[in-house]
Amino acid sequence: MTYFIDRRPNAKHKSAVNRQRFLERYRKHIKRSVEEAVNRRSITDMERGEKVSIPAKDISEPVFQHGPGGARNIVSPGNKEFVAGDKIRRPSGQGGGSGAGEGGASNQGEGVDEFAFTLSREEFLEFVFDGLELPHLQRKSLKSLEEVKMVRAGLSRDGVPSRISITRSMREAYARRIAMRAPIKRALREAIDALEAEERKDPVLRNPARIVELKAEIERLEKRIAGVPFIDTYDLRYHQLSAQPQPSNQAVMFCVMDVSGSMTQNHKDIAKRFFLLLYLFLEKHYEKVELVFVRHHTAAREVSEEEFFYSRETGGTIVSSALNLVNKIIEKRYPVGQWNLYVAQASDGDNWDDDSNICRDLLVKQLMPQLQYYAYVEITPHDHQSLWHEYESVVKEFPERFAMRQIVEAGDIYPVFRELFKRRLSQS
Template sequence: MSGKYIISREDWSLHRKGEIDRQRHQEKVREAIKKNLADVVSEESIIMSDGNKVIKVPIRSIEEYHFRYDRGKMKHAGQGDGKSKAGDVLGSDPQQGGGKGKGGAGEEPGVDYYEADITIDELAELIFEDLGLPNLEQKKKPELVSESVEFKDVRKMGISSNIDRKRTIYEAIKRNALQGKKGLSTITRDDLRYKTWDVTFKYESSAVVLAMMDTSGSMGPFEKYIARSFFFWMVRFLRTKYQNVQIIFLAHHVEARETTEEEFFAKGASGGTRCSSVYKLALEIIENRFPPQDYNIYAFHFSDGDNLASDNENCVKLVNELLKVCNLVGYGEIEGPYYYTSTLRSAYKKINNPRFVSITIKDKKDVYPALKKFFSVAPEQVRN
């Protein structure tokens, strides 16, 4: 076996100029999205996308190339008379009113923004980059989640499709050198080297996440949208990064019940609020279906905090019970237009446990920081 190789020094990047520009633009778009994740995460067009694979994301920190015209509409060609010096002021843009007031109604258009097409998966990759399940522990019954083939060794025998060309050429050159010959002249059967593989198995501890949402009458459109936005990204995050996680959906008003995923994100309710009902149900589900010795358990509850005052102490007691069997319990309180000063969050100030995390959301922009806080882990724990 022998062969010849031709090395071309022609600069082929000129032929790929369009592709290079496109890749550069895409990178700038990704950077701009990353800087605006707090705004992007809560975009209604994404949350209500019904699983569409490609979505439009508004980006206000990136501009397309465009001509910039003289606002003063003066007649000039752009060159000087040759007598100007460094630092000379050649002209200034007259200030014009942008709206009603002293300057009158403005004539100039507003600031445009760029709409980028991006897939949900690409956006999810940016959002979930540093997230992971906190306090994840090795349980008694890890389950097989995948198996893969890894090439780990090189041998003299094998099938032709697995020839290691680089190692084969190296062996031929070494043999020729030992015989006093230069370079690569022939390849013999003894020079052939083949890549061999081993099957590797990946095991993952089982985990269950309890998604609990207040659907009572006090949860208005804003509160429900915020809660569903958080759970939308939480569900996608868990299914993107973990293969062995079960998600249980619980909705409550005065009473709590387990729902389907579709009902959880689509149906509302009315009536009063008794948050202890959802904690009781969560504890019953854990006791009957998910032994803590076999599962990593996480519970996340979102509410507007408007709970029966007589029920608050019971909620504190039940959350402490959950903390005995959960890796983490998270509570998110949404401050809507009808915010109450006496809330469930005030009662939870009595809980002193590092595995209890409480956050407040006042605006759509707070959804992303909430994800970061609930799923914050050490860098070495983040799953790749």
């Protein structure tokens, strides 16, 4: 018999390892339940976890038992209902099962409910965004003063006790003891040799005063050797730390939304959900990400998150005003050499016909050469208009960095989002 014992430490959460193994084992069932939950609930309700159920048959464990055949002696307990030779009635109910423990409930016995457990918020978001990433995230140049890492930078005689280098301090103490004791040991060896030589002399020629003097000298030298401290403050060495600039994976996401009169409240609600899902995605995967919110109708302006989602405006639609504003913000605040730039735009596709050509030129000549990715979602059940057709020419110019999809209803948000931000096998 072989026994396997897991002795790996797991101090705070004793069941954390087993929980991760369970989530990995039933990833298919859990992911299906998470996708159903995303389609069922509001995107604004994504902050909480989810209760997941797994069919009982899918969590059954293999059981080892004796196979048929062979001779076995079995002792069964007695009963008051049967005697030797009686035939046992077949259990009523559907066949093919393995007892009351399997299947649903009935009036003939007890059933087994599906195994249910609750995913935490972090685990829920992990399954929601599984396989997604911001495409073409690149490592930009060093960004001083903000992106630094404290690294060891040699040793010093001054420092705090928490940074003491025990190995180096002991090495320094050992070297000091050798250096301080060496001349004393040499003098001690000479005194011992002189005493032995004096004692080997003939008693007539031996000098008692010299012997007493040598013994006193030997005792003095031994005390000096014993007086050398094992470690001294002079021996202590401390690790020094210095701030070292690190390559930064910074990203900024521009959220552009049409708030003109053609955008109904339903369109705006769907756009809000898309950006909220995008915000959760960014928050989940990247620590150094900034969000810039740009609203537009005939004119565009940068607004706060609160105003972006909840303020109401009406008017016509000139999309180029928003693209021009995004370009100006990039030039002013986000140098291309330091930031990964992403734009997500939501619109119903309505735009002045003469302006759609301007939008195409702005994207091809100015914005796209600077951006890592541009995602455009058109929220409409109707046929595409001039803006969509002009954007199709941009897709031909930048097939890897420009993507566009159509959303008809709220249930399309999550599938479209996964398609826009699915993990690419290779990135430029």
